[in-house]
Amino acid sequence: MSLKYAVLAALLEGESSGYDLAKIFDVSVSNFWAATPQQLYRELERLAAEGLVDTRVVPQERRPNKRMFTLSDTGRRELAAFTGRQPRPTAARDELMVKVQAVDMGDPDAVRAHIAERMEWSRSKLARYERVRRHLLGDLGEEEFLRDGDRVGPYLTLLRGIAFEEENLRWGERALRVLEHRAAAAERN
Numbered sequence: 001m002s003l004k005y006a007v008l009a010a011l012l013e014g015e016s017s018g019y020d021l022a023k024i025f026d027v028s029v030s031n032f033w034a035a036t037p038q039q040l041y042r043e044l045e046r047l048a049a050e051g052l053v054d055t056r057v058v059p060q061e062r063r064p065n066k067r068m069f070t071l072s073d074t075g076r077r078e079l080a081a082f083t084g085r086q087p088r089p090t091a092a093r094d095e096l097m098v099k100v101q102a103v104d105m106g107d108p109d110a111v112r113a114h115i116a117e118r119m120e121w122s123r124s125k126l127a128r129y130e131r132v133r134r135h136l137l138g139d140l141g142e143e144e145f146l147r148d149g150d151r152v153g154p155y156l157t158l159l160r161g162i163a164f165e166e167e168n169l170r171w172g173e174r175a176l177r178v179l180e181h182r183a184a185a186a187e188r189n
Contacts, residue, residue, distance in 0.1 A: 003043045006033040008052060008079045011071040012151070018044055018067065027132055032157055044069055052078055100175065112179050119172040122165040129162050 010016070010024050021044070022037040029035075035043075044067075047053040052075035058066040071079070096114055103111045136155050137145050146152060 003033070003035055003039060004047065004052075005079065005082050006035065007040065007043050007047060008071060008075050008082075009153075011053065011069060011075070012079075012153075015068050015070045017069070021069070027128065028154055028158065030161075032161060047075065051075075103179065108179055108183060112176060115172050115175050115179075119169055119176075122168040122172070126162065126165045126169075129158055129165070132158055133162070 006025075006029055007021070010021060010029050013024060016024065018037070018041045022040050025033075025035055025040060044053065048055050048069070052072055053069045054072045056068050056070075058068055060066055096118055099106070099111050099114055133155075136149075136158065140149065145155065149155065
């Protein structure tokens with residue numbers, strides 16, 4: 001999948017500047033698709049050239065004019081067609097896992113530190129996701145929102161992001177216990 005569909009899906013939230021879209025990505029879309037602000041700006045330009053998004057310029061005093069992007073009718077049709085296509089299975093590409101794979105040949109202390117850093121990152125993301133969750137639910141309980149909410153997709157992807165980070169923490173705790181146990185056993189020998 002290209003960044004194209006992640007941007008189109010993010011624009012379902014409504015009109016957005018490139019800057020606002022980067023914030024939307026950071027808060028909600030980043031739990032399943034990462035992109036830098038520069039990548040987002042380039043993709044918005046491509047989508048506009050393809051007619052998948054509409055643009056308008058908002059004049060600003062004391063700052064450059066702001067470009068606002070909305071999903072065009074063509075973009076909505078393209079996104080709708082995309083939802084019907086069979087997705088490719090996810091393949092993880094994680095540098096930390098390569099380091100863990102090679103821990104027996106390298107620096108176990110450094111690998112433990114990397115795992116601890118990843119766990120801290122996961123805790124931070126979980127705190128951010130919880131703020132987003134409260135915002136999405138508003139005054140509704142979860143079951144009521146899932147049954148009657150306006151758009152359930154962002155909430156379902158948020159739940160997946162939460163589950164992913166919770167699993168990262170569970171795995172990290174276990175991996176640290178194993179590596180610490182092995183380090184203690186090596187010191188005794």
